[in-house]
Amino acid sequence: MSYIGHRRFLPRYHPYQFQKKAFNNEEEIEIALEPLKGEEILAQVQRLNFWLGKKKANSRATDINEKFAGRKNLFFSIDYWKSLYVRHTLDVMHIEKNVCESLVGTLLDIPGKSKDGFATRMDLDEMGVRKELLPRVGQNGTKLPPACYTLSREEKKNFCKTLFENKVPDVHLVREVKLCGPVYLRWIDQFERQMKILKDYVQNRDKPEGCIAESYIAKEAIEFCIEYLYEVDEIGITPKKYRFDVGLLLPSGCVVRIDHKLWVQVEIQLNESRNNILEALRWIAHGPRPEVIKYQGYEINGYRFHTKERDDLRVVQNSGVYLDANTFQISIAKDKNHVVANMSFYGVIQEIWELDYNQFKIPVFKCDWAENNRVIKKDEQGLTLVNLNRIGHKDDGFILASQPTQVFYVEDQLDPRWSIVIVTPRGEYIYDSREDLGDIMLEHRNSSNLMPSVELFDKNE
Template sequence: MHIEKNVCDSIIGTLLEIPGKNKDGIAARLDLLNMGVKTDLQPKYGERRTRLPPGPWNLSRAEKREVCNSFYGMKVPEGYSSNIKNLVSLQDSRLLGLKSHDCHTLMQQLLPVAIRSVLEKPARYAITRLCFFFNAICAKTVDVSKLDKLEEDVVVTLCLLEKYFPPSFFDIMVHLVVHLVREVHLCGPVYFRWMYPFERYMKVLKGYVQNRTRPEGCIAERYIAEEAVEFCTQHLSDVSTVGVPSSQKMGVSKPLSGCTNMEEVLPYIEQHMIHIKTAYPKFRKSTKWLQDKHNSTFIQWLRFKVQSELEEDNHGVSENLRWLAAGPNMAVPLYRSYLIKGIKFNIKAQDDVRTTQNSGVYLLAHTMQVASAKDKNPILSNMGFYGVIQEIWDLDYQKFTIPVFRCDWIDSSGLVVDELGFTLVDLSKIGHRNDQFVLASQVKQIFFVDDPMHRGWSVVLSMPNREYNDVIGAEVLGDVIIECEPFTRGMPNVDTFDELVGGLGGQNIRGFGQKTISAKNTGSRL
């Protein structure tokens, strides 16, 4: 984690020319002259001052301002990192006060987005490759068979950086990057060995200190008092645990969820499809018509089917299925925020007045894809949907409640993937308006960052996989792991790096202006 911080400081300090962290200067240029490389970058001595010609790593004043504005406008989910806006100084175009975890999030995901529209393409891609390496090395699951290839790639990445950065950039910390893969071979995944959880808990302990002359006594007394109070809250009703804040209109998912296990409903879905094919033999081969008919009539058929089975003596209808078939209460409460497995979701209106972004969701659904309205051969396959939560409903089935999100889903025409694997969406292109609802348990939280290269488009970034064992009050130790799934962005292949640098025309993005296959909503998300 300290190697990652120092490398991040060197890159940002050199790009933004931050005093004390900038690896460029007169001495670095003289080193180039003595080595006989890049002699066109040697210092130009004048009568009053010495001028340094711009190198591949230098940003213009407008580009520095653009990078800082990109960081300044980033809103990340709650608990993802500190507020990036507080780290940016727009007056002198710098990033100030970066902590180790701030550098971690920058190198993992945010820095490649901020520099998308600046620098020459070879230098920009070399930095992006290094960020992808840190993303891969910090993954929670590591494929041992790919570690050798990963080590080869990072060596080539550092060689590419040597082509575009001054020799002074490559200090011992940049060199130690080469040995990180070997450490994974010997010690296992990185997140078992880094210090983020302990540094976070040290901040909690330092907050206990009230008397600076006796810090140890303050920590011990406060810790014992909290343990005693928390033990008492377990035996009292309607009492909140110490340290867990409660906000207005915050819903919390309950351990019992009626639709987390759909095995009880699947047999009825198959029976209903057989019933439709029998009742309408002319449409047996029309997959799309059968699916539409199933979506519009299944709930009424299920209610009648379950009622008829309940009237029999030896029925096998479970209690959960009986309440599902009866339908929810028509009085539906709405929430601005909802907590599910330790992850907080907000509606878009709530995010607009906050410094965090918790309204983005991603859904991988098995749905029907058609090329056009006249397509008679639809394809059933998995497809990803990106959306923004507009409303949070809590459906009451008497015995349990099920949270449901009403989302604005991005139309397929507003979704592209660039040559480096970044997913770009146009949030203004809303589609799938006839199927806006999704179960809260089926989505993954994501967030959107404005693309500085293409105005009006946003880059999709994913949230860490926290894997809470308990819904409320779980201790978070590994929540700083940045997972790419399902947005896998492997490093660009070394063999095709020169092609990416020279053959893609700079700012072009594959997919803009092209027609793509659209997915007609089939209701399969519910």
């Protein structure tokens, strides 16, 4: 299910751009168009006439301008409208609802909600593609052949179960977020909540407008006075006062005394990571205080990490971690020829510690890592699967908070022992004001290891 020509918006050299039979028998090699600026759109519609209301039915267009009349946006009459990067903030909640209903309705074949019907299949005949999906007329009526996305009854149950049980990180990244801020500050829910606040201002139902105006002015006056108070923030979302690369421990920590064996594991990790900082090494060699503070969350490098215990109480998942590290590898236990190679580790954060070395503090994660031997694999779609039930590396469970990449796990309904690994995009970006505000195009190298082979659909050509 895709729009013709929309494969250009995938990352460059994506395998889907070179597949033919799966789409419209053509490769998609064009580059995605960059969003037009307001000045460019205004230049295209500047000469067009427009009017308000409906046009008379008996009127006829006399020139090219009148044929396209009514297409020029009325907001361009505002002086600053053409200078806005985002001219229309669409409501995310309704868009997600409509798109989700269309996708789920098509996959589950819900009557009235599915986008796959007789008219859709006849469009394929007009386009000259996917002849095997055209409607078949028989004695018992017209039937639609099953498509690649047609699910059986058991597959529909697994699909619904996955949607119900799935937890994802709390991020939402699109171009508009970069320009307009977080989605939850500008979708329609925000205005509906504000209407609820304004309605609560009404004390005299005979004069509701006066009550709202009086209470609103009083609230604005109080917030104005707060600006002159020292170290007092106005009501709203607390501004983040930490550096992007340093990190921030989330509140509600507790002090505990740690066993000596765990201290040894932490010291090994710190000594390996701080070998170029002599002053820090002296304090590390001296040792931290015997008590550590345990936290439930930590923010660093654009990620928000939580412990598994906290994730179990929430509807999102922020405890999955991935680490790509160099390690010694041997073929058998008696092999003395160690080989240094790159290895991937997947795990779940169990505890977050803050080590106090008097002069500085170091946050570390205590994780349960999945075994690397026969518990990490790739399926035919190029997805990474890991068995989180088989825990390994029990003597090396600590990492620095700055080291891991955040991932989240989706249970494989065909085999619940395995979980699909999906990398979490960063929640924040560092960029200067001179960079392009268009969509970012990624260059994919070795993408054939991540997606299905192109030959799957074009092997007969």
